[in-house]
Amino acid sequence: MAHIVGGLTTSHVPSIGAAIARGEQNSPYWKPFFDAFKPVHQWLEKVKPDVAVVIYNDHGLNFFLDKMPTFAVGAAAQYDNADEGWGIPVLPSFKGDPDLSWHIIEQLVDNEFDITTCQEFKVDHAFTLPLKLMYPDAGSNWPVRTIPITINSVQHPLPKAARCWQLGRAIGKAIESFPKDLKVVVLGTGGLSHQLDGTRAGFINKEFDLLCMEKMLHDPEALTKYSNRQIIELAGSQGVELMTWIAMRGALTGHVTKVSSTYHVPISNTGGAVMLLENHQEPALRAAE
Ligand code: DHB
Ligand code: FE
Numbered sequence: 001m002a003h004i005v006g007g008l009t010t011s012h013v014p015s016i017g018a019a020i021a022r023g024e025q026n027s028p029y030w031k032p033f034f035d036a037f038k039p040v041h042q043w044l045e046k047v048k049p050d051v052a053v054v055i056y057n058d059h060g061l062n063f064f065l066d067k068m069p070t071f072a073v074g075a076a077a078q079y080d081n082a083d084e085g086w087g088i089p090v091l092p093s094f095k096g097d098p099d100l101s102w103h104i105i106e107q108l109v110d111n112e113f114d115i116t117t118c119q120e121f122k123v124d125h126a127f128t129l130p131l132k133l134m135y136p137d138a139g140s141n142w143p144v145r146t147i148p149i150t151i152n153s154v155q156h157p158l159p160k161a162a163r164c165w166q167l168g169r170a171i172g173k174a175i176e177s178f179p180k181d182l183k184v185v186v187l188g189t190g191g192l193s194h195q196l197d198g199t200r201a202g203f204i205n206k207e208f209d210l211l212c213m214e215k216m217l218h219d220p221e222a223l224t225k226y227s228n229r230q231i232i233e234l235a236g237s238q239g240v241e242l243m244t245w246i247a248m249r250g251a252l253t254g255h256v257t258k259v260s261s262t263y264h265v266p267i268s269n270t271g272g273a274v275m276l277l278e279n280h281q282e283p284a285l286r287a288a289e
Contacts, residue, residue, distance in 0.1 A: 002100070002178040005047050005185055006259070007252050007277045008040065009216070009245045010133060012056065012126040012189040013268040017088030020132060036262035036274035037133050043259050043276060044134060044143075049185040051097050052134075052144040053104075053175065053251070054127050055168070055244045056189040057153040059084070061124035068155040069116035071167060073108065074148040075101040079123045091128045092140035100178055101147050107174035113167060123148050126241075130189045144185070151247060153190070153240045161231065162224040164243040168250020176253065188248025190241025192263075193234070194270035202269055203236040209271040210263060212242060216275060217258050220249040238270075252279040 016033075019025065025034040061084050063069060079094045105117050127148055135143055149171065152158055159167075175184050192209040195201055212235075215222045223246050231240050249256075259276040266272065 002175050002180055002182040002184055003281055004172060004175055004252060004254070004279045005049055005183045006043070006279050007186045007188065007248045008130070008134070009188045009248060009273065009275045010130050011191060011267060011270050011272045011274070012129050013270050014084070014086035014088055014125045014129070015268045016129045016133065017086065017125060020136070021089050030267070032262070032264040033267050033272045033274070036260070036264070039260035040134060040274070040276050047183065049144055050182045051100060051147065051184045052131065052187055053147045053149060053171065053184055054130065054187045054189065055149045055151065055247045056126035056187070057241055057244060058150045059124050059126065059154065062118070062122045063150070065155050068152050069150070070152050070159050071113060072116040072118050072150045073101060073105050074118050074121040075105060076119055076121055079121055079146060079148060081124070081128045082122050084124055086125065088125065091132060092142070094123065094131065094142055094146045097145040097147055099180070100175070100182070103178045104147065104171060104174045107177065108170055111170045113170055121148055126189045130187055151243050153238070153243055158228050158240055159243065160228060161226055161243060161246050164247040165221065165224045165250040168247035169253065171247070172251035172253040175251070186248050186251045188244040190244045191235065191239060192242065192271040192273045193236050193239045195236030196238055196269055198237065200236060204266055204269070204271050205234055205236070206265055206271060208234045209273060212245070213261055213263060213273060213275060216245065216249055217256065217277065220246065252277060255280040255282045
């Protein structure tokens with residue numbers, strides 16, 4: 001059976017790509033953020049996942065405001081990046097895992113999630129940069145196959161936190177019922193607090209970000225009690241990217257422990273947060289759910 005080995009959350013601001021391209025990882029501005037990936041690299045080296053399921057929000061590369069699925073799952077053999085206009089390098093294509101994708105899609109629809117299935121899927125910075133941060137030396141030979149899953153955080157109405165948690169739960173159960181021996185890492189990319197436009201542009205709420213990070217480990221369902229309006233008030237209009245964290249955490253259906261956690265503010269306009277959680281399979285715990 002496939003097994004979810006862990007969950008990784010990270011901010012995905014495009015200027016990470018520019019910092020990598022310019023070799024600024026050790027500059028005073030960027031070092032605290034890039035250093036957060038040292039324990040992640042050690043863990044990846046030890047655990048060696050086969051597949052990364054990447055839960056993120058598309059920013060207009062694959063979907064635009066005219067057609068915006070609430071939840072979408074990729075089912076392609078390959079995913080390409082493209083120029084989004086941020087002036088950052090386009091990263092090499094990623095391999096998919098269509099068998100696992102279709103299994104997840106079938107299980108989600110069976111569990112009454114009416115997702116959009118995408119056999120073509122352009123992946124944006126929110127997908128590519130976290131993988132580049134995980135595997136900085138990979139070149140065009142990424143060590144994991146990938147599956148993109150997007151949550152609309154752009155075009156209102158947005159899905160509620162509680163629904164994203166349930167989606168994550170269903171994704172987790174789907175992965176763990178896939179009859180191939182695979183190690184799967186689940187990513188939730190985005191956040192934490194940020195607002196890119198309007199009168200509160202530049203808004204960051206460190207206190208709320210740290211609260212979210214604390215709840216992620218032991219009490220993630222506390223985060224599902226916030227309404228979208230409350231999250232926007234507390235974390236800024238792009239702070240709703242927190243939904244990707246909530247869905248990732250929902251997918252961890254075993255006993256969860258923290259490997260590492262770093263918060264550094266700001267990176268660009270964003271509360272920069274990286275968290276790596278390990279998921280230990282304890283059938284007794286899971287059966288009790
Ligand atoms: C920034 C953050 C984001 O999440 C994003 O998608 C684009 C830009 C920023 O802080 O600049
Ligand atoms: Fe974003």
